[in-house]
Structures are given as structure tokens and as C-alpha cells.
Amino acid sequence: MSFLRFLQFVLGIICGVALLGISGAAAGYYFFSRMSVNPERPIYSEERGSTATAEPQPTDGIVPETAAEAQSDPDAAPEPAEPVEELEEGAYRAQVTWPDGLTLRAEPSLDAEQIGSLLYEDPMIVLDTTDDGLWERVRMPGSDRQGWVKAGNSEPIEED
Numbered sequence: 001m002s003f004l005r006f007l008q009f010v011l012g013i014i015c016g017v018a019l020l021g022i023s024g025a026a027a028g029y030y031f032f033s034r035m036s037v038n039p040e041r042p043i044y045s046e047e048r049g050s051t052a053t054a055e056p057q058p059t060d061g062i063v064p065e066t067a068a069e070a071q072s073d074p075d076a077a078p079e080p081a082e083p084v085e086e087l088e089e090g091a092y093r094a095q096v097t098w099p100d101g102l103t104l105r106a107e108p109s110l111d112a113e114q115i116g117s118l119l120y121e122d123p124m125i126v127l128d129t130t131d132d133g134l135w136e137r138v139r140m141p142g143s144d145r146q147g148w149v150k151a152g153n154s155e156p157i158e159e160d
Contacts, residue, residue: 038100041100041101044117087125088127090127090128091125091126091127091128091139092125092126092156092157093123093124093125093126093141093156093157094123094124094125094126094138094154094155094156094157095121095122095123095124095154095155095157096118096119096120096121096122096124096153096154097120097121097153097154097155098120098153098154099120100120101117101118101119101120101122102117102118102149102150102153102154103116103117103149104116104117104118104138104145104147104148104149105147105148105149106147106148107148108130108134108135108137108148109148112148115147116145116147118138118149123141123157124138124139124140124141124149124154125138125139125140125141126138126154126156127139127146129151130151133151134150134151135148135149135150135151136148136149136150136151136154138154
């Protein structure tokens with residue numbers, strides 16, 4: 001009879017250690033898998049739209065149509081497409097492929113001043129590349145804002 005009690009004692013210890021080991025492994029897996037996920041991308045001040053400081057645009061008495069009103073009028077003429085911006089010699093249109101976006105810098109260096117940022121899939125115009133191919137000088141479409149981004153984080157956009 002004492003042998004059965006000893007066997008129960010040993011099996012109880014083995015089951016307890018196994019239960020603690022499994023629960024510890026599950027907890028470790030949970031916490032380590034949560035730590036391996038990238039945090040949310042921060043939103044910089046130049047990316048936020050501020051309605052408090054925005055000047056109201058004059059409408060000259062014209063009220064824009066809503067999308068529903070525009071669709072309900074079958075006789076309405078189609079809206080003209082936006083004019084295509086002319087590109088400099090050797091320039092091409094591209095979009096950001098880096099999931100976290102890119103930092104726009106004043107010079108082609110990681111130590112250069114940050115002058116803005118580009119979000120994932122934002123369009124840009126690649127104007128030039130450094131001789132070593134590590135940096136691209138880009139311009140924002142529809143503006144004169146230029147800066148440098150790390151090369152290899154964009155792909156050319158096919159134009160029709």
C-alpha cells in the first residue's frame with residue numbers, strides 16, 4: 001500500500017512540473033509573439049491636417065455637388081482629367097514601397113535634417129540618384145518640394 005502512495009506522490013510531482021512547464025511555455029509564446037510585432041507607425045505633425053489654422057477657400061457662390069448628385073444626372077458631361085505634369089529629362093514617377101514610409105531629408109545622408117515624410121504607396125517623382133546609388137532626389141507631385149530618400153524603397157509607376 002505504501003508503494004502505491006509513493007507512486008501517486010511521484011506522478012503528482014511529474015504532472016505538476018509538466019503543467020507548470022506547459023503553462024510557462026504558453027505564456028512565453030504569447031508575450032514573445034506580441035513583442036515581435038512592429039508598433040504602429042507614428043503620425044508626424046506635417047501629416048496631420050489642422051482645420052483650426054486652415055484658411056477657408058472662397059467658393060464664389062458655387063456649391064460642390066455630392067457624389068450621389070453627380071451620379072444621378074445621366075446627361076452630365078464627364079469631368080476632365082487632371083493635367084499630367086511634365087517631367088524633367090531622366091525623371092520618372094514612382095511610389096513608396098517601404099511599409100513604414102520614407103523620411104524626406106535635406107541632403108543625401110542619414111544625419112541630414114528631416115524635412116518631411118512619405119507614406120506607403122505615396123506617389124513621388126524621382127529626379128536623380130547619387131553616384132553610389134544609395135540615395136534618390138525626389139519631388140512631390142504638384143509641388144516644388146524636393147528632398148532625398150534612401151534608394152531601393154520605391155518602384156516606378158507604369159504610365160498609360
